[in-house]
Amino acid sequence: MLLIYKLLNFINIKWYRLKAIAWYYFLFKKIGKYCLILKPTLITPESISLGNNVFIGWKARIEGVRKYNLKEFSPRIILNDGVSIQQNIHLTCAELIEIGKNTAIAANVTITDIHHPYDDINIPIEQQDIKTKPVFIGENCKIYNNSVIMQGTFLGRHCTVGANSVVSGKFDDYCVIAGSPAVVLKRYSFEKQAWLKTDPKGNFIEL
Template sequence: MDKLIWAFRALCYSAFFGKFGLPSYLGKPIFLKGIRYVFIGRKVRIFPHLRMETLAGGSIHIKDDVVISQNVHITSAGTLEIGKSSLILANVFITNIDHDYTEIGAHVVKQKILVKETKIGDNCFIGMGAAIMAGTILGKQCIVGANSVVRGVFPDYCVIVGSPAKIVKKYNPQTKVWEKTGE
């Protein structure tokens, strides 16, 4: 029954998004801002309590067949992309924004924002509570461990964990095995 309500909600909200591919559904969001710059593909499942916002002409592109679990916060002031068939678990934060903090005596919120490209590749898995920070590029089928704080460029087929996150495994196409990296 919930999913029928979520599908109806998606249909009602779809006119306000830049694109909202169907059949997709949307659980009850907490906060949406600038969603005319949010482009959602087909078969996207968004669970309740989403906070999604675009600022300063930013955009968010969520490709086909993505699952976004509950309590996820996505914010963009540039172009932020989530690749097709990715799974984002609960309590995840994804951004392409950093706040400048260098002006002494000025509130951080009143200082300029710094935008760095952030992209999640196709078929990625983002574990519960992870933070995908500005300037992060994840290749295809990257696995991000729970509560990891991720910043940087990561190649296809790797497992990333920790705070700060590091690669701990990579897929070896010759042996067809996920191998520890020793890093």
């Protein structure tokens, strides 16, 4: 039974990899080699550029928003080489979302560059014009389950985001952040060659 399961899994992966080459190649803005996309719920390939070896898990919603109300947008979603995304990603983009090389995103994560303002209380929120700010996630990051990456977030290289975090703002390289709202908990010290605790702003705490 185990051998049969492994064989079926192998055939399944080969099928989805072939589909990425034969089908998505003509639809995506750009698609690199050895990409694997497993049964997305919603995907707008004309807004998406994939590097090599990108993995997108089951039930992904990766959506470029080209028009909202009467305003038109030119969304760009860039997943660089080696990005891996587990199931149920919810990514919506009207301007720019870029994810750096070899960054891994766990299940049920939300990433958006869109904000729904409530400027006019006489109009329902969903009917008001959206505002956008680009999102950038650096290379070699790890974003754990159920986290939300808000519009305008800049996440440096080699950062870890704890599960269930709500991330907004700018974070330097080599940070461990968590919470709602997320703050810096640790940062790597090249001087001491260790991860050291910090205050919420990322300043090392003297021990």
